[in-house]
Amino acid sequence: MNACRWLSSTLVFAVAGLLALVAGCDNAGSSGSGGGASGDALVVGFSQIGAESDWRKANTESIQSEAKKRGIDLRFSDAQQKQENQIKSIRSFIAQGVDVISFSPVVETGWEPVLREAKAAEIPVVLSDRAVEVSDDSLYVTFIGSDFVEEGRRAARWLADATGNKAVIAELVGTPGSAPAIDRKTGFEEVIAEHADMNIVWSQSGNFTRTEGKEAFQAFLKSPQAQEVTALFAHNDDMALGAIQAIKEAGKKPGEDILVVSIDAVKQAFIAMTNGELNCTVECNPMIGEQLFDLIEKVAAGEDVPKRVAVEEGVFTQEDAAELLESRAY
Numbered sequence: 257m258n259a260c261r262w263l264s265s266t267l268v269f270a271v272a273g274l275l276a277l278v279a280g281c282d283n284a285g286s287s288g289s290g291g292g293a294s295g296d297a298l299v300v301g302f303s304q305i306g307a308e309s310d311w312r313k314a315n316t317e318s319i320q321s322e323a324k325k326r327g328i329d330l331r332f333s334d335a336q337q338k339q340e341n342q343i344k345s346i347r348s349f350i351a352q353g354v355d356v357i358s359f360s361p362v363v364e365t366g367w368e369p370v371l372r373e374a375k376a377a378e379i380p381v382v383l384s385d386r387a388v389e390v391s392d393d394s395l396y397v398t399f400i401g402s403d404f405v406e407e408g409r410r411a412a413r414w415l416a417d418a419t420g421n422k423a424v425i426a427e428l429v430g431t432p433g434s435a436p437a438i439d440r441k442t443g444f445e446e447v448i449a450e451h452a453d454m455n456i457v458w459s460q461s462g463n464f465t466r467t468e469g470k471e472a473f474q475a476f477l478k479s480p481q482a483q484e485v486t487a488l489f490a491h492n493d494d495m496a497l498g499a500i501q502a503i504k505e506a507g508k509k510p511g512e513d514i515l516v517v518s519i520d521a522v523k524q525a526f527i528a529m530t531n532g533e534l535n536c537t538v539e540c541n542p543m544i545g546e547q548l549f550d551l552i553e554k555v556a557a558g559e560d561v562p563k564r565v566a567v568e569e570g571v572f573t574q575e576d577a578a579e580l581l582e583s584r585a586y
């Protein structure tokens with residue numbers, strides 16, 4: 257996208273400015289070819305999933321603040337967790353002729369048509385946070401995100417250690433069809449399959465939100481089957497915090513009657529661990545703005561980048577929580 261620039265009042269600059277102004281505005285809104293800004297500001301279209309969790313809000317803040325720090329013209333859209341909104345935004349970015357498109361895909365499938373349109377417009381695509389399932393991986397240049405399978409394994413390993421490999425488990429699943437929901441479940445089940453006395457007896461989506469996590473678990477706690485449950489595995493902290501509220505309202509002690517292990521490691525999870533209500537949270541780092549724009553700037557400059565970039569993260573328990581709480585950035 258060419259930025260319309262306002263120049264000083266001398267005749268030479270005025271004429272040059274007028275020509276640049278006409279040229280720049282001609283490109284605004286036309287179906288530009290993308291692939292490189294003729295102005296000096298890099299123009300990036302970013303489609304964010306929504307604001308469904310504390311993790312997502314921190315991820316958005318990291319992306320927006322890093323773009324501002326770098327003087328990048330960020331066209332940012334919030335899809336309210338709806339794929340059709342993300343597809344509309346990506347089409348708009350193509351029409352605007354942005355230099356690079358980046359997005360966090362709410363689910364893994366259904367992206368090929370719009371990614372083919374971006375490729376036809378010669379606009380490179382960078383996946384942020386979550387992966388897509390496509391038949392042709394040239395439809396995106398690179399993907400930066402966490403290893404969700406390993407996050408699921410880490411949650412299961414903690415639970416096995418904490419229970420002597422014996423737990424009757426309820427599971428709150430993330431958004432159906434999303435990479436983190438699919439992969440965290442895969443990793444968790446891979447580890448508990450090694451222990452005959454660790455079994456998932458109930459599994460339902462809470463769509464990564466606190467409200468839906470509470471509602472789903474509240475209903476489950478009313479069932480006879482809930483009486484045998486000794487542990488809850490939630491695919492993110494927000495659903496775990498909703499379920500913790502439901503457990504307390506049912507007259508039980510979260511963290512004791514029902515152990516709770518989740519993923520993200522947001523600040524509210526650290527507070528719940530200091531209160532003894534959450535037992536373990538596996539880190540999934542949302543603060544990827546710097547790494548993301550390093551990649552995007554390289555892609556815009558036509559430099560080679562790895563197809564997959566991982567994000568470093570750890571595991572935190574009640575023993576860590578008090579001393580680390582203040583240092584948590586999200």
Ligand code: GZL
Pocket residue numbers: 308309310311312385386402436464491492493494519520540
């Ligand atoms: C994980 C991210 C997930 C978080 C949730 O990288 O995609 O989405 O775990 C968020 O909190 O909603």
